[in-house]
Amino acid sequence: MLPSVTQSCYTRGMRALSLCNHLQRRGSSGNYYFRVRIPSDILEVYAPKKEIVFSLKTKDPKEAKARCRVEAVRIDQEFDEHRRRLELERQQQEQLAQAQGVGVASSPAAPLTDLDSIPDYELDRLAVLYLHEVLAHDEQERTAGSSEARKEWEENQEFLRQLHEQKGMPFTPESFPTHGVGLSPSTIQRKRERARLFLQAGGSYLASGDISIIHDRALAFLAAHDLKVEDQVGSLAFRRLCLSLIQKEMDAQEAILKRLDGQWIPTPPASQSVAYSGSQSATAGLVIGAPVVLQVNGQGQIVQAQTQEASMIPSEDNPCLSTIWESYLKERKPAPSTIKNFEGAVRRFIELVGDLPVKAVTKSHFRQYKDALLKFPVRLPHSVRKKSIQQVVAFVEKERQKGTAFELLNSKTINNKYLGALKAILAHAVDNGFIDDNPANQIRVTHDADKHGDNEPATLPYTEEELNVLFSSSFFVPGQECKFKKRMKRDAVLDYRWLPIVALFTGARLEEIGQLDVADVMEEDGVKFLFIHADQSTERRLKNKSSRRKVPIHPRLVELGFLEFVKLRSKQGAIKLFSTLKEMGGARKDKRTDAFSKWWRRYTEAIGVKTGKQKTFHSFRHTSKRALRNAGVDPSLTDAIHGHTNKSISAHYGRDKDGMGYALPVLLEAISRATMDRVIIHNPEGN
DNA sequence: GGAACTCGAATCCACGTCCG
DNA sequence: CGGACGTGGATTCGAGTTCC
Numbered sequence: 061m062l063p064s065v066t067q068s069c070y071t072r073g074m075r076a077l078s079l080c081n082h083l084q085r086r087g088s089s090g091n092y093y094f095r096v097r098i099p100s101d102i103l104e105v106y107a108p109k110k111e112i113v114f115s116l117k118t119k120d121p122k123e124a125k126a127r128c129r130v131e132a133v134r135i136d137q138e139f140d141e142h143r144r145r146l147e148l149e150r151q152q153q154e155q156l157a158q159a160q161g162v163g164v165a166s167s168p169a170a171p172l173t174d175l176d177s178i179p180d181y182e183l184d185r186l187a188v189l190y191l192h193e194v195l196a197h198d199e200q201e202r203t204a205g206s207s208e209a210r211k212e213w214e215e216n217q218e219f220l221r222q223l224h225e226q227k228g229m230p231f232t233p234e235s236f237p238t239h240g241v242g243l244s245p246s247t248i249q250r251k252r253e254r255a256r257l258f259l260q261a262g263g264s265y266l267a268s269g270d271i272s273i274i275h276d277r278a279l280a281f282l283a284a285h286d287l288k289v290e291d292q293v294g295s296l297a298f299r300r301l302c303l304s305l306i307q308k309e310m311d312a313q314e315a316i317l318k319r320l321d322g323q324w325i326p327t328p329p330a331s332q333s334v335a336y337s338g339s340q341s342a343t344a345g346l347v348i349g350a351p352v353v354l355q356v357n358g359q360g361q362i363v364q365a366q367t368q369e370a371s372m373i374p375s376e377d378n379p380c381l382s383t384i385w386e387s388y389l390k391e392r393k394p395a396p397s398t399i400k401n402f403e404g405a406v407r408r409f410i411e412l413v414g415d416l417p418v419k420a421v422t423k424s425h426f427r428q429y430k431d432a433l434l435k436f437p438v439r440l441p442h443s444v445r446k447k448s449i450q451q452v453v454a455f456v457e458k459e460r461q462k463g464t465a466f467e468l469l470n471s472k473t474i475n476n477k478y479l480g481a482l483k484a485i486l487a488h489a490v491d492n493g494f495i496d497d498n499p500a501n502q503i504r505v506t507h508d509a510d511k512h513g514d515n516e517p518a519t520l521p522y523t524e525e526e527l528n529v530l531f532s533s534s535f536f537v538p539g540q541e542c543k544f545k546k547r548m549k550r551d552a553v554l555d556y557r558w559l560p561i562v563a564l565f566t567g568a569r570l571e572e573i574g575q576l577d578v579a580d581v582m583e584e585d586g587v588k589f590l591f592i593h594a595d596q597s598t599e600r601r602l603k604n605k606s607s608r609r610k611v612p613i614h615p616r617l618v619e620l621g622f623l624e625f626v627k628l629r630s631k632q633g634a635i636k637l638f639s640t641l642k643e644m645g646g647a648r649k650d651k652r653t654d655a656f657s658k659w660w661r662r663y664t665e666a667i668g669v670k671t672g673k674q675k676t677f678h679s680f681r682h683t684s685k686r687a688l689r690n691a692g693v694d695p696s697l698t699d700a701i702h703g704h705t706n707k708s709i710s711a712h713y714g715r716d717k718d719g720m721g722y723a724l725p726v727l728l729e730a731i732s733r734a735t736m737d738r739v740i741i742h743n744p745e746g747n
Numbered sequence: 748g749g750a751a752c753t754c755g756a757a758t759c760c761a762c763g764t765c766c767g
Numbered sequence: 768c769g770g771a772c773g774t775g776g777a778t779t780c781g782a783g784t785t786c787c
Binding site: 401404438469470472473476477642654655658659662678704 | 773774775776777778779780781782783784785
Binding site for chain 2: 476658677678
């Protein structure tokens with residue numbers, strides 16, 4: 061009886077570890093994905109995620125299989141690393157609890173450690189300690205039994221218990237023997253596979269100086285020894301340590317293989333660890349006085365070595381770029397999305413030239429930056445997102461030789477975003493007297509008109525025919541079945557129908573409409589209008605000052621039942637008019653229309669109205685502008701309705717308390733002239 | 748025309764649900 | 768359970784806009 065039980069457990073174990081079982085083909089693209097469930101004992105590490113899925117970025121089954129094998133081993137290592145760390149943490153907490161006699165106290169967060177201040181011989185000692193830990197862990201598994209062995213033991217016991225129960229026989233469970241169980245066949249197989257792969261790959265990683273294979277593990281290892289260095293992964297010391305750890309990991313895996321082959325390889329003694337917390341080492345001062353300064357870029361590579369000059373020494377009067385950036389943030393407090401954009405630009409620049417003291421930054425650095433950006437692709441493949449700018453450029457070059465084409469950054473993006481950000485930040489350095497001239501000035505990419513054609517507009521208005529297609533689809537006609545609203549609640553359908561209709565008759569921006577409150581629908585001088593304005597209490601932002609405006613509600617909107625819709629939301633107690641739109645987080649904070657925007661693209665594509673990048677939701681704004689122009693409405697009135705600035709200085713005179721230059725009845729008359737009477741729209745109420 | 752932003756669109760990916 | 772598909776979050780690109 062017993063052999064079959066063992067067999068079943070064994071097979072189950074093998075299945076979980078079979079290296080190609082995590083392969084899955086997904087979506088219409090036909091790309092292969094890696095998919096694995098997170099083992100229950102380390103679920104907490106990944107919570108709330110229960111499985112790991114990512115694209116293998118290939119449609120070729122053979123290639124996918126090969127990549128899947130590598131990923132399976134890598135993930136397995138990652139899981140193991142978490143197990144090891146959790147175990148260590150558990151032991152530390154137990155010790156702490158014992159020492160304190162009661163409960164488990166939470167340990168204070170480790171202070172930041174300055175890795176560069178740790179002498180080389182201590183880094184070497186850490187590497188030896190790493191080797192010791194890997195082999196000691198392996199030895200412990202062999203003596204006490206691995207977690208797999210324990211699991212299989214428990215499954216075995218449970219099976220026996222059920223069997224006894226069925227036969228009505230008494231069963232006394234045995235506890236897991238703590239010594240002498242050794243490794244399960246599946247663990248042996250896994251260990252062997254992993255060791256072989258690491259030994260195969262490790263050498264090439266060392267040769268190319270690529271530390272990605274050990275990066276996360278090194279961080280976990282350092283953290284386990286109270287060394288908190290997340291902010292220093294670009295430092296030379298971290299890089300040195302990682303290379304050293306790859307070597308030690310190879311040594312360890314070689315020893316493990318020998319152990320698996322039956323040789324006795326003792327675990328080397330642990331080097332004595334030193335407490336580095338508190339960061340300030342006595343050697344730190346030596347670096348400053350050194351005659352030669354090594355410039356280290358974001359990847360920890362030495363990019364230049366030169367004799368130390370005054371401008372090269374960071375000081376209070378000559379802060380590093382990163383310090384200037386922080387000061388810029390503090391003083392200017394830009395919008396979250398701007399911070400996000402600038403952050404990327406600054407990071408890339410520092411990667412390329414190093415975190416230079418501001419007086420050392422020259423025009424040639426910017427030329428270097430511009431040249432690199434000209435070879436930089438848009439929408440980086442995930443595999444190289446974390447790589448340095450030089451590595452990305454090298455990657456693109458290599459792929460290009462293989463025949464893969466990349467769309468490169470638009471010159472406008474390079475100028476406005478990348479160079480523009482650095483220019484703004486260095487202008488801040490000029491304003492604060494750190495430097496006299498902005499070295500970024502005059503560096504820019506000459507526009508290539510060929511990308512969009514000389515006069516071709518980026519966004520086009522919707523034509524009448526297109527509007528009729530858009531608004532007569534089954535989504536907009538109440539009572540019709542439609543796949544687009546299959547999963548939508550009634551209120552969401554209402555919001556999604558009204559958003560484009562409001563956009564058509566107001567010409568307002570998507571987000572301006574999306575963030576409207578019920579209370580923003582007002583009446584003055586007998587004219588109902590939408591009050592588009594910024595709002596401190598909800599931190600609502602507007603594109604700019606002139607965006608604040610009152611837009612009269614077009615008679616067609618009233619006809620279609622817009623005011624009833626407002627009443628409905630009011631009755632529901634909603635604050636937001638489009639109450640089903642959810643607020644975003646992070647860099648998209650207080651944005652509500654992201655999901656709708658995406659839905660709109662998919663919808664318009666599906667019904668065949670969207671062609672390329674020129675027909676988007678923003679087209680409604682262009683449609684409105686065009687309709688008002690065609691109806692002979694005065695451009696300054698159109699600007700007032702759309703929230704565009706009127707350049708004339710006299711336009712700033714004669715405004716009311718809300719800054720409105722025109723009386724509402726005048727605006728209503730103007731907006732009503734764009735009748736859109738040939739566009740058929742159904743009343744959005746109904747199902 | 749350049750600087751300094753803001754915003755919408757596009758993309759990748761995670762996740763939930765449904766179906767066989 | 769595996770796979771297809773729909774939806775939404777995070778991130779990035781680049782167009783739009785105003786101010787100087």
